[in-house]
Amino acid sequence: MQRKVKVLECMIQANGVPEPVDDETFWRHHGPTPEVYILFQNSDLFEYTRDFAEADIIPLLIHNPEIPQATMDFFSDKFNNNQIAVNIRWLCHIDETVMNPENLTENMIGSNHPFKKIIDLHSDWSKILYNSNTFLYTDFLFNRSHVMHFKREVLRDKYATSTRNHWYQIAPPHLQTEQEPFPDKTFDITPDHDILYRLKEFRMRINNHEITPKMFVAPSTSRVRPRLAQRSVLRKELNRLLFEYEGYIGDISQGLAMLPDMVEYRHDTWDLLGLNGWGFSPPSNVYYDSSTLSIYVETLIYKGWFDTMCATEKTFTPMVKGHFIMPFGRPKFIYHLSKDYGFKFPSWIDYTYDTSTPEHPDPWQERMQPFTEQVRWDLYKEEVKRILGMGAEKLYQKKKEDLNILLHNRSIMRDIGPRADLGENDNFGFLMA
Numbered sequence: 001m002q003r004k005v006k007v008l009e010c011m012i013q014a015n016g017v018p019e020p021v022d023d024e025t026f027w028r029h030h031g032p033t034p035e036v037y038i039l040f041q042n043s044d045l046f047e048y049t050r051d052f053a054e055a056d057i058i059p060l061l062i063h064n065p066e067i068p069q070a071t072m073d074f075f076s077d078k079f080n081n082n083q084i085a086v087n088i089r090w091l092c093h094i095d096e097t098v099m100n101p102e103n104l105t106e107n108m109i110g111s112n113h114p115f116k117k118i119i120d121l122h123s124d125w126s127k128i129l130y131n132s133n134t135f136l137y138t139d140f141l142f143n144r145s146h147v148m149h150f151k152r153e154v155l156r157d158k159y160a161t162s163t164r165n166h167w168y169q170i171a172p173p174h175l176q177t178e179q180e181p182f183p184d185k186t187f188d189i190t191p192d193h194d195i196l197y198r199l200k201e202f203r204m205r206i207n208n209h210e211i212t213p214k215m216f217v218a219p220s221t222s223r224v225r226p227r228l229a230q231r232s233v234l235r236k237e238l239n240r241l242l243f244e245y246e247g248y249i250g251d252i253s254q255g256l257a258m259l260p261d262m263v264e265y266r267h268d269t270w271d272l273l274g275l276n277g278w279g280f281s282p283p284s285n286v287y288y289d290s291s292t293l294s295i296y297v298e299t300l301i302y303k304g305w306f307d308t309m310c311a312t313e314k315t316f317t318p319m320v321k322g323h324f325i326m327p328f329g330r331p332k333f334i335y336h337l338s339k340d341y342g343f344k345f346p347s348w349i350d351y352t353y354d355t356s357t358p359e360h361p362d363p364w365q366e367r368m369q370p371f372t373e374q375v376r377w378d379l380y381k382e383e384v385k386r387i388l389g390m391g392a393e394k395l396y397q398k399k400k401e402d403l404n405i406l407l408h409n410r411s412i413m414r415d416i417g418p419r420a421d422l423g424e425n426d427n428f429g430f431l432m433a
Contacts, residue, residue, distance in 0.1 A: 005432065007040045008055035009048035011088070014062040014071050034155055035059075035088055038147050039121070039140065041154045042423025052078040058085040058115065063093075065108035076114050084431065085115045090122035091140040096304030096330070099124050106134060119431065125309040125340060136430055139419040145316040146417030148187045156182040183281075186260045190285045192407055195322045196400055198289035203396060213392030214291045216247035217323065219283055219314070223253045234328065234377065235297045241381060242295065245388045248287045258283035282317045292395040294318035295384055298329035302373045309336055319343065320413045322406045324399075326387065328380045331355065342412055344405045348398060349387060353379035
């Protein structure tokens with residue numbers, strides 16, 4: 001029987017290994033993370049180790065070439081040229097500009113490392129066939145949603161000891177325990193057969209004048225930082241438009257929390273502002289059960305120099321929750337979801353905005369300037385207004401009539417994943433070559 005590939009049970013933050021870099025300090029700062037367990041979830045092929053010398057694969061997070069000398073010394077001391085390092089930089093921190101092949105790790109730090117090779121893992125669909133022996137596609141964002149909602153055994157027993165970040169719900173330091181359980185309730189979903197029942201129950205409350213009708217969910221966080229500025233500008237504009245209609249708007253940067261399903265909310269923390277349940281903690285099922293569609297601005301909103309195409313949890317969460325979607329993403333995003341994933345879309349939403357492209361005298365202008373997407377953005381806003389102008393009752397009826405579409409899309413999230421997993425034959429062979 002062939003031995004399993006050993007993965008170092010950590011994620012080395014290569015741009016910030018602390019000094020002095022003794023083993024105790026290392027494990028305190030670089031313990032295992034959920035990303036590692038999701039990436040190497042195939043237990044028939046992979047197993048974890050904390051022995052630096054016996055590990056075959058070393059997970060890294062390298063943001064830029066300014067790696068401290070202490071880190072390079074640590075690499076030289078602990079690792080050797082029989083080991084393969086994998087950099088996860090491009091799995092979670094993607095935008096229209098970062099996917100420059102010139103930024104491959106070996107191009108940034110040169111050959112001054114001890115590893116056999118460093119592989120850059122990425123989630124850019126447009127670069128599946130990119131010709132490089134160190135560039136490997138895995139649909140991590142799809143697989144993350146699949147694991148968190150439908151395959152939690154990958155994380156459940158390891159969650160209490162893993163090092164988490166803002167994507168993974170975590171108690172404040174003074175309330176943490178070593179046996180902190182996986183937040184199952186946060187990732188539970190309304191069963192297929194209860195989707196319409198829950199909607200009917202909500203409509204009864206409307207008829208009893210207990211609550212107003214709700215048409216949409218819009219979790220549109222609009223933090224404004226240079227790297228996020230363009231999508232934040234559009235999200236703020238979308239939020240202002242949506243305030244004219246009945247729905248749920250979540251923007252924690254503006255104090256509008258959409259709370260996840262939790263066993264309890266801690267009154268002495270920031271839980272009630274949504275700050276301990278943000279990121280990958282999806283909004284409560286109640287928001288989705290009582291409305292029809294999700295309206296949001298995706299992470300990628302224009303074509304960019306490098307033609308990046310990537311769906312995120314902003315799209316996968318409503319697919320899991322049983323919602324129709326109206327995303328504003330980069331051009332042909334809906335086409336990508338349909339052709340490459342097999343998702344279906346209702347005929348009563350006009351997705352023409354998804355493929356509309358203005359004419360440019362300079363063919364490179366479309367790639368360089370996000371505001372050349374103004375034509376699509378205007379079409380998008382008009383379609384949002386048209387759909388919401390139908391009114392809640394008609395949209396509830398659409399949800400009932402096209403339930404088969406919602407269940408089909410959920411089945412893709414539930415039954416097909418993981419996609420392009422590192423344990424698949426082609427990827428595994430590429431990884432270990």
